[in-house]
Amino acid sequence: MNAVPRVLSVAGTDPTGGAGIQADLKAIAALGGYGMAVVTALVAQNTMGIRAVHAPPVEFLRRQLDGVCDDVEVDAVKLGMLFDTAIVETVADWLGRVRPPALVVDPVMVATSGDRLLLPEAEAALMRLLGEVESDVLVTPNLPELAVLASAAPARTESDLSDQARVVASAYGVRVLAKGGHLDADHSDDVLVAPDGTTTAIPGRRVATRHTHGTGCSLSAAVATARVRHGSWEPAVREAKAWLTESLQAAGTLHVGRGRGPISHFAGLWSRAGTYAPPPVTGRPID
C-alpha cells in the first residue's frame, strides 16, 4: 500500500470552496491523502444558492477519467454530484472498467439551498450504478436521498433511518452510512449498515452552527481517504466523523459568505500546529 492514500473525487464544483471537489480536496488533504479531481459539472454557486450548472460533453468527462487512471494508481474513489443520466452512465461504465478497490458514493441529489444537483430522471441511472458496481462500496445518503433510494417517505425517526438504510444495503448489496444531520435531534448520530444488515451506531455531537455547507461532500471524501489507511469502513467512518465535528466546531471563525458557510477543514491541524486556535466553545452558536 502507498504511504499516502491516492484519492480521486469525481464531482461538481463550488467556486466558494465549501462543497463539491473544492471541499473534497481539502478533506482528503486534512485526512493525510493526496487528492485528485475529475469535474462532472461546473456549478455557479455560492453559500446562498446555485445560479447555473454547466455540464461539459461526456466525451470530455471520459477523457478526464481515463487520463487519471491511465497514469495513476488510484486507492479510493469518491463520487459526488453526477447531474444527469449521461454523466451517471459514463461514470458507471468507467467504474466497470477500472474497478477501484474502494468506492464512496455520495448520492448527491438536492443542495441544501433546494436546487437540483441530480436531475430527477437520472435517479434511475444512479440506482443502476449502485446495483452494478463491483468495488467495495460505501453509500452515504442524507435523509431525503435515503428515502429516494429506499422508495419510501423521508424518515422521521432514527429507527426509520436505520430501517431504510437496511433496505438499501440489502437491495444493492452495499454498505450504507445513513446520515442523521437532517433529523431534528440534539445529537448528530449516523448509522452504518453492512450488506448483511449488521447495524452500527456512529454517535456524533451536534454543533450549534448554521455553517454546514458541504458537510456531506467533506465527510464522504474524508471517509474514502481514511478507508485506505484503515483497510476497513468502520474505523474510517469514526475517524472522518470526529474530524468533521471538529471542523464544524470552527466553521463560524471563517466568515466566508453570507449564507450557510463552509466548515473549517484544517481547523484541527492549525490548532495542533499552533498556527491558529479557534475561540473556546461557549455552548451557543459560534457564528
Ligand SMILES: Nc1ncnc2c1ncn2[C@@H]1O[C@H](COP(=O)(O)OP(=O)(O)OP(=O)(O)O)[C@@H](O)[C@H]1O
Ligand atoms: N450541526 C451539526 N453538528 C454536527 N454534525 C453535523 C451537523 N449537521 C450535520 N452533521 C453531520 O454532518 C454529516 C453530513 O450530514 P447531513 O445529513 O447534513 O448530510 P448532507 O445533507 O449530505 O450534507 P450537505 O449539507 O453537504 O448537503 C453527518 O455526519 C451529520 O451527522
Ligand SMILES: Cc1ncc(COP(=O)(O)O)c(N)n1
Ligand atoms: C458541486 C456540489 N456538490 C454538492 C453540493 C451539496 O452541498 P450542500 O447541500 O451543502 O449545498 C453542492 N452544493 N455543490
